[in-house]
Amino acid sequence: MSLMSLIVPDRRADRQADRVVPPSGHTAWLTSFTAGAMAFLAVFALALSLAAGRLADRWSDALERTATVRLSAPEDQMQLQTDAVLAILSTTPGIATARAMTDAEQRALLEPWFGPDLPIDALPLPRLIELTETGSGYDGEGLRQRLAAEAPGAVLDDHTRWRRPLAVAAGRLRLLGLLSIGLIGTATAAMITLAASAALAANAQVVRVLRQVGARDAYIARAFVRRFTLRALTGAAAGTLVGMIGVALLPSTDTAGGFLTGLGFQGLSWLYPLVLPPLMAVVAFIATRAAAFRKLRELT
Amino acid sequence: MIAFDNVAYSYGGGELLSDISLRLTPGSFHFLTGPSGAGKSTFLKLCYGELLPSAGRISLFDREVRSLSRDDIALTRRRIGMVQQDCQFLDHLPLAANVALPLTVAGKTSTPQDLTDLLGWVGLGQLADAKPPALSGGERQRAALARAIIIGPDVVLADEPTGNLDWEMSLRLLTLLVELNRMGKTVLIATHDLNLIRQAKAQVAARVLRISKRRVQLAGADL
Numbered sequence A: 001m002s003l004m005s006l007i008v009p010d011r012r013a014d015r016q017a018d019r020v021v022p023p024s025g026h027t028a029w030l031t032s033f034t035a036g037a038m039a040f041l042a043v044f045a046l047a048l049s050l051a052a053g054r055l056a057d058r059w060s061d062a063l064e065r066t067a068t069v070r071l072s073a074p075e076d077q078m079q080l081q082t083d084a085v086l087a088i089l090s091t092t093p094g095i096a097t098a099r100a101m102t103d104a105e106q107r108a109l110l111e112p113w114f115g116p117d118l119p120i121d122a123l124p125l126p127r128l129i130e131l132t133e134t135g136s137g138y139d140g141e142g143l144r145q146r147l148a149a150e151a152p153g154a155v156l157d158d159h160t161r162w163r164r165p166l167a168v169a170a171g172r173l174r175l176l177g178l179l180s181i182g183l184i185g186t187a188t189a190a191m192i193t194l195a196a197s198a199a200l201a202a203n204a205q206v207v208r209v210l211r212q213v214g215a216r217d218a219y220i221a222r223a224f225v226r227r228f229t230l231r232a233l234t235g236a237a238a239g240t241l242v243g244m245i246g247v248a249l250l251p252s253t254d255t256a257g258g259f260l261t262g263l264g265f266q267g268l269s270w271l272y273p274l275v276l277p278p279l280m281a282v283v284a285f286i287a288t289r290a291a292a293f294r295k296l297r298e299l300t
Numbered sequence B: 001m002i003a004f005d006n007v008a009y010s011y012g013g014g015e016l017l018s019d020i021s022l023r024l025t026p027g028s029f030h031f032l033t034g035p036s037g038a039g040k041s042t043f044l045k046l047c048y049g050e051l052l053p054s055a056g057r058i059s060l061f062d063r064e065v066r067s068l069s070r071d072d073i074a075l076t077r078r079r080i081g082m083v084q085q086d087c088q089f090l091d092h093l094p095l096a097a098n099v100a101l102p103l104t105v106a107g108k109t110s111t112p113q114d115l116t117d118l119l120g121w122v123g124l125g126q127l128a129d130a131k132p133p134a135l136s137g138g139e140r141q142r143a144a145l146a147r148a149i150i151i152g153p154d155v156v157l158a159d160e161p162t163g164n165l166d167w168e169m170s171l172r173l174l175t176l177l178v179e180l181n182r183m184g185k186t187v188l189i190a191t192h193d194l195n196l197i198r199q200a201k202a203q204v205a206a207r208v209l210r211i212s213k214r215r216v217q218l219a220g221a222d223l
């Protein structure tokens, strides 16, 4: 009995095997509902772990490689100290590039907060020097000491201090999401096992008659397994669809860019949840098959 | 075909059947008789792999029952048609589908004509579409016989097949079984109906096995 032969429904023998088991009411509904609800939850767990993964990547990868030196100095010393800082940075191992931001760039950074009319020249603004590190990284504490000695107005702001725990948290969140998907799968298997065992127990007389007329266990099991697999598949398809619609209706990522709004699927990752219904069907297939053979050995 | 060697059986209490050795040879016709509770149904279940002996050996078609896997048992049952005392059916399927069930589960198909003929033969032609719960006891027994023989088994076992039938229908059923025997089937009928046995002896070389004092013995000619 292969999985494919169960899902491709137009086989005569399967249709006949289906008929020997009476149509059952509430276990059928229960299985579809369980698979649907679980697939629905799995869509969100998947969205969560994908979003957390994106965040973890972004925070730990792109941002962690940059840092800023903020230089405050009297107007007449500004250029001097800027040059000193750049000189220090260019000789610090582990720093790839360093560059002072232009006035225009600094204005662009401030504009969202203070508007375009900010008289930037009149303000005693610190000079920002942007640096990127190499893959091996630099010694933050050592750099801080050299800056303090040679350019007392310079402060190293390496975002890693506060960003690192966030990146770790995002990584954990992704793991939790994946763990949830695993738990959802296990719970689905457990519930479908229960429903299949109940269906077999409720049909003890049917099983007895079938054994009596020479039916093999595999034949009897197939009637149950096929039914439960198809129910899980349809239930999970419905649950996945509703879950995906739910995710699609979340506010768009672009508007505010916060964590919650980044929860949706992006681009090709919309294809991931489509794996859920077949996955649920496989889970149901394995669970029902195991339950059926175990129960059949008990029955006669 | 079916061979018992020093077989004993107990349901857990004392031994119900002890030290039974006998052979059902191909084409033979046997009755199994004895008082109610003597163990006739138990004996048939042993012949059929539903129960395993608590001591001794039972061979079905030259294979020891204990060595048979569950699949082997299933295949063996396609060669042994059994009419149980409490005939059970799939209540959600019409009679015709129930009678054809041994073919269905074996992956074979019956021609509708064969099925109609067989149902007519057991006098159930009108009831092909009826559901089993709507049948009388006698109708169920005839349906069970039809189901037992549809796949063309080598052996037919029947447990009190005339228990719910009037005399006329009993004779008809007996004639069916005798006819099957003439076609070469091995037949074993458990019954306490001595009239039926006498009637059969007029038609066929039937031998009578009697259970008494836990043993199965060949009865004399005094019946």
Ligand SMILES: Nc1ncnc2c1ncn2[C@@H]1O[C@H](COP(=O)(O)OP(=O)(O)O)[C@@H](O)[C@H]1O
Residues within 6 Å of the ligand: B011, B016, B034, B035, B036, B037, B038, B039, B040, B041, B042, B043
């Ligand atoms: N499943 C069972 N468990 C325990 N005792 C049983 C079981 N089936 C039958 N018996 C007992 O075994 C004895 C023989 O039963 P059975 O073979 O049905 O006799 P018969 O068919 O000759 O009337 C009876 O006393 C019955 O109560």
Ligand SMILES: [Mg+2]
Residues within 6 Å of the ligand: B040, B041, B042, B085, B159, B160
């Ligand atoms: Mg009996």
